[in-house]
Amino acid sequence: MLMEFTKMHGLGNDFMVIDLVTQRLELTPELITLLADRNLGIGFDQLLVVEPPMRPDVDFRYRIFNSDGSEVEQCGNGARCFARFVQARKLSFKQRIRVETKSGILTLSTDNYGWVEVDMGKPRFEPAEIPFTPKAITKIQNAYHLDVEGTPVQLYVANMGNPHAVIKVDDILTADVEKLGKAIESHPAFPERVNVGFMQVMNQRHIRLRVYERGVGETQACGTGACAAVATGIREGWLDEGEEIRAQLYGGSLLIRWSPGYSVMMTGPTAFVYEGVFSPDGIMAQAGLKPLS
Ligand SMILES: N[C@H](CCC[C@H](N)C(=O)O)C(=O)O
Numbered sequence: 001m002l003m004e005f006t007k008m009h010g011l012g013n014d015f016m017v018i019d020l021v022t023q024r025l026e027l028t029p030e031l032i033t034l035l036a037d038r039n040l041g042i043g044f045d046q047l048l049v050v051e052p053p054m055r056p057d058v059d060f061r062y063r064i065f066n067s068d069g070s071e072v073e074q075c076g077n078g079a080r081c082f083a084r085f086v087q088a089r090k091l092s093f094k095q096r097i098r099v100e101t102k103s104g105i106l107t108l109s110t111d112n113y114g115w116v117e118v119d120m121g122k123p124r125f126e127p128a129e130i131p132f133t134p135k136a137i138t139k140i141q142n143a144y145h146l147d148v149e150g151t152p153v154q155l156y157v158a159n160m161g162n163p164h165a166v167i168k169v170d171d172i173l174t175a176d177v178e179k180l181g182k183a184i185e186s187h188p189a190f191p192e193r194v195n196v197g198f199m200q201v202m203n204q205r206h207i208r209l210r211v212y213e214r215g216v217g218e219t220q221a222c223g224t225g226a227c228a229a230v231a232t233g234i235r236e237g238w239l240d241e242g243e244e245i246r247a248q249l250y251g252g253s254l255l256i257r258w259s260p261g262y263s264v265m266m267t268g269p270t271a272f273v274y275e276g277v278f279s280p281d282g283i284m285a286q287a288g289l290k291p292l293s
Pocket of ligand 1: 013045046066072073074075076077078162163195213214215216221222223224225
């Protein structure tokens, strides 16, 4: 059995996209991690799965899996690619698409130039909403002060459907993203692990950002990470509320807008790379695993 898929990316955050509206596939953690392998499989940061709606008020169900096989609540760059994918496969002819994710409903609006605007919902900042258990961690105003493997760290927390820690740095190029990102991602204060953003505020309407993503490691770009960083910057008075903020990542820039009490709006590009087919049983067999069925 061969399955069709499409390779896409949002600012270099790369995805394998599979249509399970017109195809059938049992997705197991073993198969997902093999597909994610950049030598044994296709290779991706996240797998995006398009499924039929489970409720009458949405167009699709949108499932997201990190390259480590973990299913997650939200993926901002993936949401933009999701919209362009369902249009390209003629699964939808709408310009505004409503999708259900593990963490709620997203509205995706496409223009005629390949850019997509996503209503990412309202950010949440309370520890229980992250989830974050800051016992014995010093909190000064909205910042949490903790020691990470001998490095004092001041971090902010936000939930954009998925959990984020945001650290303000003087220069993203000298930030120890690998060491601190890895240690904080699996820090016991984050029971569901966490994405870790390193934000440099250039001015009131421009940040530079690197993100060590939960379940992946550092990626070229992170949509929910950009939203979490901008919302944190506005909440702390470093960025202008209600204005279009440029979030510059390695892979390029996203435009983020937020006012407290409202949804975070994210706009950015998408890219198709190639289309292909794969054999689930063949990939499992090459790894010495039994076929799916
Ligand atoms: N690694 C994230 C999911 C993907 C987020 C990112 N690729 C984006 O564009 O938002 C998590 O475990 O919550």
